Amino acid sequence: ETGVTQTPRHLVMGMTNKKSLKCEQHLGHNAMYWYKQSAKKPLELMFVYSLEERVENNSVPSRFSPECPNSSHLFLHLHTLQPEDSALYLCASSQEGGRGDRRTDTQYFGPGTRLTVL
C-alpha cells in the first residue's frame, strides 16, 4: 500500500450538496496533486501544490476548490457539481525541487475517491 491515503473511498452526492475529498501523504513530500480520471480518457491534472505554490489547470470549473493547509494534507471542496463530474479522483505526491537525494522522479498515488453525482 502507498503512503498516500484518500477519504472517502466512495461518495455519492446530489447536485446541490457540498462535500470535501481529503488526501494525506506520509512520505514527507513537498508537492501534492489532484487528478480526475474519467472513463476512456487520460488522467487530467486539476491542481498542483508545489513548494507551497498553487498551480491550476485553467479548464477546471470553479465548482472545484482545492485547499492545502500544509505539505501533508490536501482537500478538494465540491459544490453544485454536475453529473459529468462523476469520476475517480486521484491524489498524488512527489518530492520536487531537486535537493540532493530527496528528489523523487515519480509520483505516488492514493487509491482514489469514486465520485458519483446524481
Added chain:
Amino acid sequence: KQEVTQIPAALSVPEGENLVLNCSFTDSAIYNLQWFRQDPGKGLTSLLLIQSSQREQTSGRLNASLDKSSGRSTLYIAASQPGDSATYLCAVRPGSGGYQKVTFGIGTKLQVIP
C-alpha cells in the same frame, strides 16, 4: 502539445504467454517515461521508470524499453499470470517542466486468462 497513445486499448491472453504493450509519444523532448499499473477502481502503482538517457529498465518479469528518437516505449511482460490483469498506463514527463505537464495515455486493459 504532447500526446501519448497506447496500443492496443485492450488485450486478452492465456496464462503463460509473453506479451508486449506499446506506448508512443509525439514530442521526443522528454525527461522520463513511466509505466504504471492500475487495478479496477484503484490508484496507480509505479512499475518502471526510464530516464531519457536510458534505453531500458527491468524489474522481475517486466522489461520496459525506450526509443526516444522514434517516440516509442514498450512494456514486455514475460510468462503472464492472472494476477497481471490490470490496466497499464504510460506517462511522459517533459524535459522542460515538472509534474504539471506530465501526459498520460489512456491505458491498455490486460486480461490474463487462467
